[in-house]
Amino acid sequence: xxxxxxxxxxxxxxxxxxxxxxxxxxxxxxxxxxxxxxxxxxxxxxxxxxxxxxxxxxxxxxxxxxxxxxxxxxxxxxxxxxxxxxxxxxxxxxxxxxxxxxxxxxxxxxxxxxxxxxxxxxxxxxxxxxxxxxxxxxxxxxxxxxxxxxxxxxxxxxxxxxxxxxxxxxxxxxxxxxxxxxxxxxxxxxxxxxxxxxxxxxxxxxxxxxxxxxxxxxxxxxxxxxxxxxxxxxxxxxxxxxxxxxxxxxxxxxxxxxxxxxxxxxxxxxxxxxxxxxxxxxxxxxxxxxxxxxxxx
Amino acid sequence: xxxxxxxxxxxxxxxxxxxxxxxxxxxxxxxxxxxxxxxxxxxxxxxxxxxxxxxxxxxxxxxxxxxxxxxxxxxxxxxxxxxxxxxxxxxxxxxxxxxxxxxxxxxxxxxxxxxxxxxxxxxxxxxxxxxxxxxxxxxxxxxxxxxxxxxxxxxxxxxxxxxxxxxxxxxxxxxxxxxxxxxxxxxxxxxxxxxxxxxxxxxxxxxxxxxxxxxxxxxxxxxxxxxxxxxxxxxxxxxxxxxxxxxxxxxxxxxxxxxxxxxxxxxxxxxxxxxxxxxxxxxxxxxxxxxxxxxxxxxxxxxxxxxxxxxxxxxxxxxxxxxxxxxxxxxxxxxxxxxxxxxxxxxxxxxxxxxxxxxxxxxxxxxxxxxxxxxxxxxxxxxxxxxxxxxxxxxxxxxxxxxxxxxxxxxxxxxxxxxxxxxxxxxxxxxxxxxxxx
Numbered sequence: 001x002x003x004x005x006x007x008x009x010x011x012x013x014x015x016x017x018x019x020x021x022x023x024x025x026x027x028x029x030x031x032x033x034x035x036x037x038x039x040x041x042x043x044x045x046x047x048x049x050x051x052x053x054x055x056x057x058x059x060x061x062x063x064x065x066x067x068x069x070x071x072x073x074x075x076x077x078x079x080x081x082x083x084x085x086x087x088x089x090x091x092x093x094x095x096x097x098x099x100x101x102x103x104x105x106x107x108x109x110x111x112x113x114x115x116x117x118x119x120x121x122x123x124x125x126x127x128x129x130x131x132x133x134x135x136x137x138x139x140x141x142x143x144x145x146x147x148x149x150x151x152x153x154x155x156x157x158x159x160x161x162x163x164x165x166x167x168x169x170x171x172x173x174x175x176x177x178x179x180x181x182x183x184x185x186x187x188x189x190x191x192x193x194x195x196x197x198x199x200x201x202x203x204x205x206x207x208x209x210x211x212x213x214x215x216x217x218x219x220x221x222x223x224x225x226x227x228x229x230x231x232x233x234x235x236x237x238x239x240x241x242x243x244x245x246x247x248x249x250x251x252x253x254x255x256x257x258x259x260x261x262x263x264x265x266x267x268x269x270x271x272x273x274x275x276x277x278x279x280x281x282x283x284x285x286x287x288x289x290x291x292x293x294x295x296x297x
Numbered sequence: 298x299x300x301x302x303x304x305x306x307x308x309x310x311x312x313x314x315x316x317x318x319x320x321x322x323x324x325x326x327x328x329x330x331x332x333x334x335x336x337x338x339x340x341x342x343x344x345x346x347x348x349x350x351x352x353x354x355x356x357x358x359x360x361x362x363x364x365x366x367x368x369x370x371x372x373x374x375x376x377x378x379x380x381x382x383x384x385x386x387x388x389x390x391x392x393x394x395x396x397x398x399x400x401x402x403x404x405x406x407x408x409x410x411x412x413x414x415x416x417x418x419x420x421x422x423x424x425x426x427x428x429x430x431x432x433x434x435x436x437x438x439x440x441x442x443x444x445x446x447x448x449x450x451x452x453x454x455x456x457x458x459x460x461x462x463x464x465x466x467x468x469x470x471x472x473x474x475x476x477x478x479x480x481x482x483x484x485x486x487x488x489x490x491x492x493x494x495x496x497x498x499x500x501x502x503x504x505x506x507x508x509x510x511x512x513x514x515x516x517x518x519x520x521x522x523x524x525x526x527x528x529x530x531x532x533x534x535x536x537x538x539x540x541x542x543x544x545x546x547x548x549x550x551x552x553x554x555x556x557x558x559x560x561x562x563x564x565x566x567x568x569x570x571x572x573x574x575x576x577x578x579x580x581x582x583x584x585x586x587x588x589x590x591x592x593x594x595x596x597x598x599x600x601x602x603x604x605x606x607x608x609x610x611x612x613x614x615x616x617x618x619x620x621x622x623x624x625x626x627x628x629x630x631x632x633x634x635x636x637x638x639x640x641x642x643x644x645x646x647x648x649x650x651x652x653x654x655x656x657x658x659x660x661x662x663x664x665x666x667x668x669x670x671x672x673x674x675x676x677x678x679x680x681x682x683x684x685x686x687x688x689x690x691x692x693x694x695x696x697x698x699x700x701x702x703x704x705x706x707x708x709x710x711x712x713x714x715x716x717x718x719x720x721x722x723x724x725x726x727x728x729x730x731x732x733x734x735x
Contacts, residue, residue, distance in 0.1 A: 047397050047419050067707075131563055133575075152563035155714065239565045240387065241510075245710045260391050262700035263415055 039270035058270035071254040079227040081163040094178035115172030123236030155247035181215030213294045251275045346633040349403035353389040361653040376633040402623040404634040423624040425458040428635045447689035460619030462659040466584035469681040474598040495557035498577040506558035507567045507579030519545035521612035528693035538727035583682035587655040601681040611688035701730040
């Protein structure tokens with residue numbers, strides 16, 4: 001049965017959506033609009049809600065601030081560094097977990113653990129792993145004759161350390177989603193392909209990948225948005241600083257600094273809005289590309 | 298069916314409206330109620346008063362605070378203080394900011410001295426002068442002069458007191474006793490001593506001298522010892538890129554470049570590498586004493602001494618947290634809060650607090666109490682902090698101070714990484730700071 005859209009069905013739909021909408025409007029949409037407006041307040045009494053002057057000064061200041069430019073480029077490096085590797089790795093692990101291996105439940109739990117562990121605890125453990133004198137990672141690299149690397153204190157390696165931690169932390173979520181997607185694929189396609197004599201690689205390329213594309217699409221959008229918003233990991237791993245010489249200063253960290261540490265509410269809002277535009281554009285691009293490649297069963 | 302549906306939507310909207318109206322009426326009523334209540338309270342002050350005290354103390358520190366609160370509540374029938382742990386100092390600051398916006402501030406809270414100018418600029422907090430000078434509930438001259446001078450100064454702005462000192466600390470030198478004794482070295486007193494001792498002790502996996510990651514305090518202290526000024530509080534102008542500033546930073550940087558000093562770096566705080574024996578000496582907060590004591594137990598023998606001097610000049614920064622009173626609360630609450638603030642800074646409590654937390658006693662007479670003297674005799678590491686009250690100063694408390702701190706930390710990092718020379722880094726930092734401050 002399909003309902004034709006008319007006044008009655010539209011109202012009914014709105015009624016059903018109302019609970020979710022109320023929450024979204026209060027906690028997401030209203031703040032977005034508010035911070036958009038706030039980004040134009042150049043002289044503003046935040047606590048008494050009095051605006052003395054409006055203008056574009058915040059945006060001009062922002063793009064003249066070397067640190068903001070650095071934050072933007074760091075964020076892009078982070079997104080490019082984390083998202084593709086994270087997706088490929090989690091797909092591989094999901095494929096392994098989807099095959100008949102022993103201790104399946106055990107492995108699934110292990111991979112999902114990082115995702116549900118608090119970022120602060122994770123960062124403390126990785127802080128030990130990355131330690132230049134006592135860390136496991138340098139100890140391990142030492143077997144291959146690699147000199148100790150100052151992961152946390154060398155600006156050339158800090159971003160890499162952050163990316164490694166973030167990939168590891170995000171794997172579990174992606175794996176679970178991929179697993180769900182894989183299990184949704186009808187086994188008959190594989191049987192048919194086998195009858196036709198398709199190799200494992202061909203089966204993966206022509207059956208698994210196309211049928212997994214909606215899941216892939218979902219994960220890539222979520223991952224990119226999440227990567228743009230990175231903050232907790234930096235705060236915890238670098239002990240409340242944006243990495244050595246600002247090497248892991250990202251846009252959200254910049255917003256945090258301006259808002260909470262420096263009380264520059266207009267500037268922080270402007271930066272947040274620029275980030276919003278970036279995420280929006282990236283998501284649009286993905287939607288357009290997605291239309292071409294995503295196959296729905 | 299259609300009609301029924303529209304009715305249901307309308308009734309929901311109506312309900313929402315009711316809820317919204319109900320809320321505002323409620324608050325008006327309660328405001329009126331509290332206003333009348335406060336009137337009667339100020340006259341009789343027998344009505345029970347409840348005040349919230351927000352703090353950022355956890356673990357044993359929080360237990361100590363709970364003790365004081367219980368003691369205070371049992372002594373004051375009509376006052377109930379509720380301490381609320383708000384997490385870290387950063388969390389506390391963020392929650393105060395949010396509560397100020399939402400008009401739900403507590404009556405009193407712990408606050409970093411450096412953020413007080415932002416609070417006064419936005420009229421969050423109330424001046425304490427009326428309370429201090431009140432003939433009945435105020436402080437006598439004798440009591441007032443008993444507060445340590447450097448803390449009194451850091452709590453006042455042009456003669457207006459906006460806070461009382463509470464959890465205060467200073468920078469002191471920690472040293473590894475065994476290492477010094479084995480090499481026949483005296484406890485260092487000057488920066489030259491630090492250098493020569495570091496040169497002797499460095500080697501074999503040990504670095505002579507250590508600096509915290511926030512070593513801008515030491516930079517400020519050396520700058521002051523050389524006669525320079527970090528930021529002029531009166532004019533809100535940064536002046537640290539002077540010849541003295543360059544000399545001060547060069548002193549620190551040369552030691553690090555020569556490999557005889559290091560920063561805490563990935564260890565976050567120097568107490569860890571020092572307690573492991575990786576570092577022979579370090580300058581850090583006196584509030585770190587309990588941390589070092591715990592980590593060093595069974596590892597190394599250590600003690601503390603006052604901050605090294607330069608050309609006979611002593612100077613060291615005092616920092617930490619004060620207690621502030623918010624202006625959103627009514628008279629009766631403020632009066633009750635004042636009683637609690639007086640209690641927290643009374644000689645007995647501040648002495649006990651110092652013994653339990655490692656913060657400094659904020660009253661001179663607290664040091665003379667028998668139990669405190671016995672404690673210091675047993676734990677000589679606590680002597681260094683109070684010994685340098687007279688050499689104490691504090692960094693300019695100005696609006697935008699935290700923004701300047703971020704800039705300075707960033708530029709100092711460029712200097713240590715050799716991305717910039719000392720002069721370039723300091724000049725850039727000063728220019729950026731002054732842009733921020735004006």
